Amino acid sequence: MPRVVIVGAGFGGLQCAKRLAGKPVEVLLLDRHNYHLFTPLLYQVASSLLNPSDIAYPVRAVFRKDRNITFRVAEVKGVDLERRVVRTEGGDESYDYLVLATGARVNFFGQDALAQRAFWLNDLPGALQLRNHVLSCFEAAATAADTTGAADATGTSVRRLLTFVVVGGGPTGVEYAGALAELVRLIAANDYPNLGRDDVRIVLVEGTGRILPAFPDALGAHARCRLERLGVTVRLSELVQSVGDGTVLLKSGQTIAAETLVWAAGVTPNCLSDGLAAPRRPNGRLEVDACLRLPGQERVFAIGDVAGYVQGGAELPLLAQPAMQAGRAVAENVLRDLRGLPSEPFRYKDPGIMATIGRNAGVALIRGVALTGWLGWASWLAVHLFFIIGFRNRIAVLLRWAWNYVFYDRPIRFIVREARRGVPHVRA
Amino acid sequence: MPRVVIVGAGFGGLQCAKRLAGKPVEVLLLDRHNYHLFTPLLYQVASSLLNPSDIAYPVRAVFRKDRNITFRVAEVKGVDLERRVVRTEGGDESYDYLVLATGARVNFFGQDALAQRAFWLNDLPGALQLRNHVLSCFEAAATAADTTGAADATGTSVRRLLTFVVVGGGPTGVEYAGALAELVRLIAANDYPNLGRDDVRIVLVEGTGRILPAFPDALGAHARCRLERLGVTVRLSELVQSVGDGTVLLKSGQTIAAETLVWAAGVTPNCLSDGLAAPRRPNGRLEVDACLRLPGQERVFAIGDVAGYVQGGAELPLLAQPAMQAGRAVAENVLRDLRGLPSEPFRYKDPGIMATIGRNAGVALIRGVALTGWLGWASWLAVHLFFIIGFRNRIAVLLRWAWNYVFYDRPIRFIVREARRGVPHVRA
Numbered sequence: 004m005p006r007v008v009i010v011g012a013g014f015g016g017l018q019c020a021k022r023l024a025g026k027p028v029e030v031l032l033l034d035r036h037n038y039h040l041f042t043p044l045l046y047q048v049a050s051s052l053l054n055p056s057d058i059a060y061p062v063r064a065v066f067r068k069d070r071n072i073t074f075r076v077a078e079v080k081g082v083d084l085e086r087r088v089v090r091t092e093g094g095d096e097s098y099d100y101l102v103l104a105t106g107a108r109v110n111f112f113g114q115d116a117l118a119q120r121a122f123w124l125n126d127l128p129g130a131l132q133l134r135n136h137v138l139s140c141f142e143a144a145a146t147a148a149d150t151t152g153a154a155d156a157t158g159t160s161v162r163r164l165l166t167f168v169v170v171g172g173g174p175t176g177v178e179y180a181g182a183l184a185e186l187v188r189l190i191a192a193n194d195y196p197n198l199g200r201d202d203v204r205i206v207l208v209e210g211t212g213r214i215l216p217a218f219p220d221a222l223g224a225h226a227r228c229r230l231e232r233l234g235v236t237v238r239l240s241e242l243v244q245s246v247g248d249g250t251v252l253l254k255s256g257q258t259i260a261a262e263t264l265v266w267a268a269g270v271t272p273n274c275l276s277d278g279l280a281a282p283r284r285p286n287g288r289l290e291v292d293a294c295l296r297l298p299g300q301e302r303v304f305a306i307g308d309v310a311g312y313v314q315g316g317a318e319l320p321l322l323a324q325p326a327m328q329a330g331r332a333v334a335e336n337v338l339r340d341l342r343g344l345p346s347e348p349f350r351y352k353d354p355g356i357m358a359t360i361g362r363n364a365g366v367a368l369i370r371g372v373a374l375t376g377w378l379g380w381a382s383w384l385a386v387h388l389f390f391i392i393g394f395r396n397r398i399a400v401l402l403r404w405a406w407n408y409v410f411y412d413r414p415i416r417f418i419v420r421e422a423r424r425g426v427p428h429v430r431a
Numbered sequence: 432m433p434r435v436v437i438v439g440a441g442f443g444g445l446q447c448a449k450r451l452a453g454k455p456v457e458v459l460l461l462d463r464h465n466y467h468l469f470t471p472l473l474y475q476v477a478s479s480l481l482n483p484s485d486i487a488y489p490v491r492a493v494f495r496k497d498r499n500i501t502f503r504v505a506e507v508k509g510v511d512l513e514r515r516v517v518r519t520e521g522g523d524e525s526y527d528y529l530v531l532a533t534g535a536r537v538n539f540f541g542q543d544a545l546a547q548r549a550f551w552l553n554d555l556p557g558a559l560q561l562r563n564h565v566l567s568c569f570e571a572a573a574t575a576a577d578t579t580g581a582a583d584a585t586g587t588s589v590r591r592l593l594t595f596v597v598v599g600g601g602p603t604g605v606e607y608a609g610a611l612a613e614l615v616r617l618i619a620a621n622d623y624p625n626l627g628r629d630d631v632r633i634v635l636v637e638g639t640g641r642i643l644p645a646f647p648d649a650l651g652a653h654a655r656c657r658l659e660r661l662g663v664t665v666r667l668s669e670l671v672q673s674v675g676d677g678t679v680l681l682k683s684g685q686t687i688a689a690e691t692l693v694w695a696a697g698v699t700p701n702c703l704s705d706g707l708a709a710p711r712r713p714n715g716r717l718e719v720d721a722c723l724r725l726p727g728q729e730r731v732f733a734i735g736d737v738a739g740y741v742q743g744g745a746e747l748p749l750l751a752q753p754a755m756q757a758g759r760a761v762a763e764n765v766l767r768d769l770r771g772l773p774s775e776p777f778r779y780k781d782p783g784i785m786a787t788i789g790r791n792a793g794v795a796l797i798r799g800v801a802l803t804g805w806l807g808w809a810s811w812l813a814v815h816l817f818f819i820i821g822f823r824n825r826i827a828v829l830l831r832w833a834w835n836y837v838f839y840d841r842p843i844r845f846i847v848r849e850a851r852r853g854v855p856h857v858r859a
Contacts, residue, residue, distance in 0.1 A: 093574050131850070149501070149503065195491070
């Protein structure tokens with residue numbers, strides 16, 4: 004049977020493999036992690052609302068009954084397009100068809116200081132680190148407020164610990180800033196009687212003149228208004244110049260004393276560490292033709308965030324929907340090719356975009372209809388709940404949302420790390 | 432108001448603080464972590480059944496409404512009994528009454544190789560590390576079985592990755608071995624079609640002639656029989672001589688090739704890193720008088736695993752119940768002292784002991800009545816559910832147990848670590 008290797012078990016890779024289940028192909032699905040991650044809700048893990056297990060799903064459990072699909076945890080280093088093999092640490096894997104669905108990672112634009120100090124919201128390890136850090140800041144601030152005698156010194160230290168700078172006014176930055184503001188309001192009021200609500204500052208920094216640039220103007224303005232009502236300071240047309248130890252210097256010259264900088268200002272495609280001899284677009288995404296194939300390659304596809312597919316003059320956005328649709332389209336074309344049929348060009352059908360800004364507040368653009376406030380929020384909930392994989396996870400998320408909504412409680416506020424000593428390396 | 436400092440928010444410290452809530456004392460409760468941990472269920476986190484958040488509870492949430500109780504995350508380095516202060520990294524804290532409830536940690540008996548290679552089940556970071564490691568072993572074994580050509584080499588590698596040695600036949604070792612055997616049976620059968628059930632070996636090593644030495648003979652024999660039915664090899668009167676890279680050498684001379692060694696063979700009391708000028712018992716636990724006071728100290732108490740309280744000729748066992756009862760007794764004596772009344776000696780009322788060995792199997796000794804099988808298991812479930820702190824956690828654990836029971840599923844099998852780069856140190 005022809006062998007299809009899919010690199011990445013994100014939205015695109017998973018849909019592609021699902022569509023090939025039970026078909027006359029042998030599928031090898033590879034991912035660095037043993038789970039598929041519902042990334043749109045990562046910010047809720049980072050803000051102590053959801054458990055990691057609520058938004059992750061073991062890949063092996065997805066394909067438990069599909070005997071033509073093999074999953075393996077592996078990091079793909081490179082692809083040899085001539086020899087038709089992907090290179091992993093455990094050895095080479097040959098393919099007849101290759102689907103690159105490696106996604107994107109946070110882009111620090113080569114700034115080392117930023118990479119060392121900033122937090123990010125693109126993966127589970129990063130979200131857990133951010134959660135632990137924010138809670139640690141509150142504990143340290145409470146200790147400082149309790150124990151320091153000199154009022155001035157305390158004030159400075161507490162303020163720096165409780166200032167959170169979020170960079171990037173896209174959905175990730177906006178949603179996290181809103182969720183953080185709600186967390187802060189809940190726990191500052193209830194758990195830290197010696198810290199005032201006014202000690203906390205959340206600053207959202209966006210380079211363009213408005214937040215949520217992908218949405219219509221009115222929705223961006225609505226989101227900004229809701230964020231400000233939650234106490235978030237929105238700084239538009241502003242950039243981060245540099246970061247230091249506990250400070251963030253803005254382009255305008257202002258220095259913010261802050262222990263926490265969350266970088267949600269851009270991602271870069273994961274184009275394999277040992278490289279891939281294929282043309283890229285200026286932003287680094289792989290060039291693909293109308294059927295999502297690499298140029299000159301009949302049987303090598305790229306989908307999702309790693310691929311720069313142009314439709315209607317613009318690249319598809321870095322969202323779950325384009326990746327999922329592309330994954331299914333590629334699977335269909337592989338099957339067509341096997342039956343000797345010509346490939347069909349991919350056409351993305353935009354179901355809409357949405358973002359939430361805390362309790363009862365959201366913005367959505369669905370088939371041209373703009374929704375705001377409670378309606379935007381409710382449709383956001385419904386859509387996300389629908390797309391979470393697995394019945395158990397859906398129930399878990401729904402219960403947690405309900406708990407939070409009714410009791411104004413964020414139950415998962417633990418500073419928990421894996422044991423600190425080096426993790427024993429598993430020798431394969 | 433007189434100031435009571437309680438070091439440790441485990442079972443003993445938490446009960447002591449609760450009993451002092453609303454009383455005419457100022458309480459400062461200190462712990463290294465921001466959560467209280469229901470340690471009896473740690474082994475279920477390590478075996479992918481429960482989430483960390485199911486068995487942890489934020490300490491601040493416990494005392495949210497008690498304004499005379501202050502909680503702080505701090506590691507206590509030492510105590511100056513003369514000056515009546517406890518030393519923390521953030522400075523000294525003075526006390527009128529001091530309650531030491533620092534618990535115990537795993538004891539590797541000074542063996543460096545063991546400390547570097549063994550896993551433990553005493554805290555959440557250790558349990559998470561063990562969970563990640565066991566799942567990584569399965570992934571590595573699946574890859575080895577898939578990719579290695581030479582059958583012999585594969586066999587060796589797979590067998591080493593899938594051999595799990597658990598040392599210590601007390602409740603921790605027995606319960607983890609049983610839970611691991613069930614996890615293995617479930618995931619080996621469903622998720623790893625290329626790994627056979629026979630490739631997996633779980634070996635429980637116990638130094639004495641029987642497992643569960645604290646239980647009556649018949650219950651120990653029953654537990655052993657149930658473990659063996661689950662596929663666990665029980666090695667009695669056996670000790671671990673040394674551990675190497677992927678090997679465990681037993682005292683009897685046998686070498687087991689195993690990637691995983693879980694050390695549940697003893698703990699040592701946490702007697703503060705910078706020491707404490709107080710007499711200890713031969714096993715390291717602090718000596719205490721009939722009222723749980725350090726010798727010669729009227730207002731310094733020790734409770735739980737750190738204290739060696741002798742009753743009826745034997746020290747109290749290292750369990751939640753003695754710690755909780757002692758915590759309440761100490762709180763009462765502090766209040767009596769404030770009213771000018773003499774202290775009352777502590778008397779532990781043993782409610783029984785119990786352990787579970789997988790589905791429908793448990794052993795319990797409750798007020799002299801021995802329960803085994805389904806009855807032992809059901810009473811174990813009921814008692815543990817009752818003592819978990821917090822309504823939300825109780826519901827969460829109950830739902831997860833029900834899910835596991837009905838669907839034979841362990842949903843939380845994720846290899847997830849916090850981001851690998853150094854955690855930014857929060858400067859207080």
